Amino acid sequence: MLLTISTAYSPATDLGYLLHKHPARMQSFTLAFGQAHVFYPEACTERCTAALLLDVDAVGLVRRPQGQFAENFALAQYVSDRPYVASSFLSVAIARVFSSALSGKCKDRPQLAETEIPLSARVSILPCRGGEKLLRRLFEPLGYTVTAERHTLDAQFPEWGESRYFTVTLENTCRLSELLTHLYILIPVLDDEKHYWVGEAEIEKLSKHGKDWLTAHPEQESIVRRYLKHQRSLTREALAQLREEDVRETAETVQAQEEELVEKQLGLNEIRLATVTETLKKSGAKRVLDLGCGEGKLLRKLLAEKQFEEIVGMDVSHHVLKIAQERLNYDRLPEKEKKRLHLFQGSLGYRDKRLTGYDAAAVVEVIEHLDISRLSAFERGLFKFTCPQTVVLTTPNIEYNVKFENPHAGNFRHKDHRFEWTRDEFQSWATSITKRFGYTVVFHPIGPEDENVGPPTQMAVFSRGS
Numbered sequence: 001m002l003l004t005i006s007t008a009y010s011p012a013t014d015l016g017y018l019l020h021k022h023p024a025r026m027q028s029f030t031l032a033f034g035q036a037h038v039f040y041p042e043a044c045t046e047r048c049t050a051a052l053l054l055d056v057d058a059v060g061l062v063r064r065p066q067g068q069f070a071e072n073f074a075l076a077q078y079v080s081d082r083p084y085v086a087s088s089f090l091s092v093a094i095a096r097v098f099s100s101a102l103s104g105k106c107k108d109r110p111q112l113a114e115t116e117i118p119l120s121a122r123v124s125i126l127p128c129r130g131g132e133k134l135l136r137r138l139f140e141p142l143g144y145t146v147t148a149e150r151h152t153l154d155a156q157f158p159e160w161g162e163s164r165y166f167t168v169t170l171e172n173t174c175r176l177s178e179l180l181t182h183l184y185i186l187i188p189v190l191d192d193e194k195h196y197w198v199g200e201a202e203i204e205k206l207s208k209h210g211k212d213w214l215t216a217h218p219e220q221e222s223i224v225r226r227y228l229k230h231q232r233s234l235t236r237e238a239l240a241q242l243r244e245e246d247v248r249e250t251a252e253t254v255q256a257q258e259e260e261l262v263e264k265q266l267g268l269n270e271i272r273l274a275t276v277t278e279t280l281k282k283s284g285a286k287r288v289l290d291l292g293c294g295e296g297k298l299l300r301k302l303l304a305e306k307q308f309e310e311i312v313g314m315d316v317s318h319h320v321l322k323i324a325q326e327r328l329n330y331d332r333l334p335e336k337e338k339k340r341l342h343l344f345q346g347s348l349g350y351r352d353k354r355l356t357g358y359d360a361a362a363v364v365e366v367i368e369h370l371d372i373s374r375l376s377a378f379e380r381g382l383f384k385f386t387c388p389q390t391v392v393l394t395t396p397n398i399e400y401n402v403k404f405e406n407p408h409a410g411n412f413r414h415k416d417h418r419f420e421w422t423r424d425e426f427q428s429w430a431t432s433i434t435k436r437f438g439y440t441v442v443f444h445p446i447g448p449e450d451e452n453v454g455p456p457t458q459m460a461v462f463s464r465g466s
């Protein structure tokens with residue numbers, strides 16, 4: 001199994017920096033299922049080609065009791081194509097051998113990793129269940145020129161017809177990390193098979209490596225289905241996450257401006273964040289979560305308070321997390337500060353083990369972004385499984401909207417809000433939580449309180465078991 005990556009970028013040998021592999025050296029890596037070798041068949045200023053040769057240990061695979069060949073027919077081990085074709089083995093090799101390049105990191109030439117350069121990848125042999133049509137439907141929307149040469153099943157017996165094996169060339173002008181990511185995800189998709197058990201971790205991989213291109217891909221559904229080995233519940237979950245991501249990304253840009261405009265007159269955001277910070281401080285919490293942290297405005301305030309020894313920011317959107325990381329100057333923080341702060345992607349609609357063991361959670365202006373149908377999953381996730389001692393939660397008070405000059409369609413403060421509640425609605429929701437999950441709750445107004453319609457923001461402070 002051979003993958004070659006070529007470029008005509010000048011100087012082409014910069015490919016060596018991008019791949020973190022010196023063009024003059026041949027390197028070998030031992031993987032669980034065989035050996036991977038990296039070498040450069042050509043390396044000059046005009047053109048450079050790196051090759052990844054995968055030497056899968058066919059005998060080792062057969063001997064493994066639960067291995068790929070534990071199929072229920074006697075000849076399976078002799079007729080299997082696995083050691084010779086591009087499959088999930090190649091994805092594993094890419095992730096292992098080119099891990100920095102896959103994640104777009106380049107120590108020596110960071111600028112270059114960000115640059116779109118002319119690239120060409122050639123894969124032999126690539127099994128395509130779905131044929132050339134599917135191959136094109138997967139790669140062409142991503143900007144690739146696809147050349148595919150189909151192989152006959154057996155040259156000696158042309159009457160056996162065509163095989164599902166191709167030698168494929170993919171050409172594009174893009175970042176190397178994009179090319180590797182597309183191969184990493186789409187090769188197992190084309191093969192429609194994986195050599196390992198597929199579980200929740202695969203959704204994470206999809207979300208991590210697919211977030212920038214899968215949300216808008218016309219074949220999104222079949223990619224996700226095949227990637228998750230046709231397991232229905234995983235597929236459903238992954239698609240839901242991708243859709244959430246998609247909606248957020250478009251909504252967020254508009255959202256920041258809209259909400260700021262609407263609430264600016266009041267300096268409301270500042271008051272809200274200061275109140276939440278004070279409330280968390282008073283609770284005595286040392287380890288805190290900011291769920292739906294957005295661009296990290298609250299995180300900045302929390303970091304300024306020495307009382308908080310560990311601070312986690314979680315958001316469903318990679319995009320805003322990246323902004324948060326930049327705004328907080330994460331990369332330039334001293335080591336000690338870096339240790340205090342963790343940012344990760346996750347969704348409030350799901351249970352998440354990473355969130356357990358914290359003293360308090362802030363959920364600031366987030367619940368109104370959740371579909372009402374996901375609210376009960378959120379409640380269980382936070383109050384039953386994560387169950388911090390304190391939860392500080394804010395949401396708009398819809399009654400106050402009459403006081404804004406530019407109300408939005410549906411009378412919500414911005415388009416991505418799925419609902420906004422009156423004070424009564426919020427309080428009865430919060431009270432129902434206390435009953436079901438053993439919390440008490442106290443309500444506080446945030447912002448200037450109007451005699452008739454109340455404050456612009458409402459806050460509930462939940463305490464466990466008191």
Ligand code: SAH
Pocket residue numbers: 244248291292293294295296297298314315316317320346347348349363364365366369370
């Ligand atoms: N708390 C921040 C951001 C509020 S905007 C602040 O007060 O400034 C709402 C945020 O919730 C967005 O960043 C959005 O990406 C995030 N969000 C929406 N649905 C989410 C979900 N299911 N899980 C986690 N975060 C979510």
